[in-house]
Amino acid sequence: MELSKIVDEIVKKKLNNQPVSWVDYGEKYNIHPERLRAKVRRKLKKHNKFVSTDAKILVFDIETAPLITYIWNRWQKFIPDTQLIEDWFVISWAAKWLFEDEILSKIVTPEEAQERDDREVVQALWKLLDEADIVIAHNGIKFDVKHMNGRFLKYGMDLPSPYQVIDTFRHSVKNMKLPSHGLDYIAKYLGLEAKKSTNFQLWVDCMKGDSTALHKMDDYCRNDVKVLEDVYLKMRSMIQPHPNLGVYIESDTKVCPSCGCADLKQQGTYATTVNLYDTYRCKNCGSLTRSRRSKLHKREHVTSSVPR
C-alpha cells in the first residue's frame, strides 16, 4: 500500500479514537513506526486534532573553518595566542527534526567566507536550537554545542532555551570497543550509508569563497545529518540514560523513555542496593527501562550495608 494511503487509514482511526499500534503498522508495511507516527501527527494537526506535545528533537551538525596560525616547525604543539592569525568560524550547518523529511541548512556566502563572517549562519541555527527540547550531535557536547555557545556570546546573543544533548560519539566510546568512533566508521560498521568523501582542500576552497566548494560543503553537511539520524536510531537502545521522552508525552500507560512507544514487554528485574524494580523491553526500539515504583516498598527485611 502507498505510504499516503497508510497514513490516511491511521488518521481515520485516530479521528475515530481507535487504538493504533505503531509497531504493528511498521512491521506490516516495513516502515519505521516512528516515521509513520510523525507523518500521522502532522496530518492530525491539519485536522485540528489535539496531538500531545512530543519532544522536539533536532539532529544537527556544523562545519567550521580551521584557525590560521604562525608556527615555527611542524611539530610545535602549543601555539601562543600571539601567533594566532585568524580565529575559526562556522562555514555551515545542517539540521533536521527527527523523522521529518526536510533537511534545513545554511552556509556562508562567498563574501562572508572571505571575511570569515558567520553572524547570519550562527543566528539562523540559534533559532532552531532555541526551539529544540533535545539535540542529537556526534561529539556535540565537546564540539558543536561549545562552538555555537562561543559564537552566541561573540554576537551578544543569549543562550538558547535549555535543551538536552544526545552525543552519539560519547555513547559509542562508553559502550563499544571500535577502532574508530568517527561517524563515518560507525555508519559503515552498522551497515548504513556512509558519509560523502571529502578532503582538506574543500575547507581551503571554502575559506577562499569558492561558490562550488561552498555548495559541496553544504551537500556534505546535509548528508552528514541524514547519516547521523540513521546512526542514532540504530544505536538508540544503547543510549542509557536517554533523555526521558515520557515527560513530554501525555499518556495513561507506561511509555518507553527512549522513543515514547507504549508497546512495552515486562521482563526481568533491575536491582539497586536496596530496591528491586520491574524492567520492560520496548518492542519498538529495543530499549530497556524500569518501573519507577519499587517492588519492595513494604518489605522491611531489606537493610542497607554500611558503606565504610
Ligand SMILES: [Zn+2]
Ligand atoms: Zn522505545
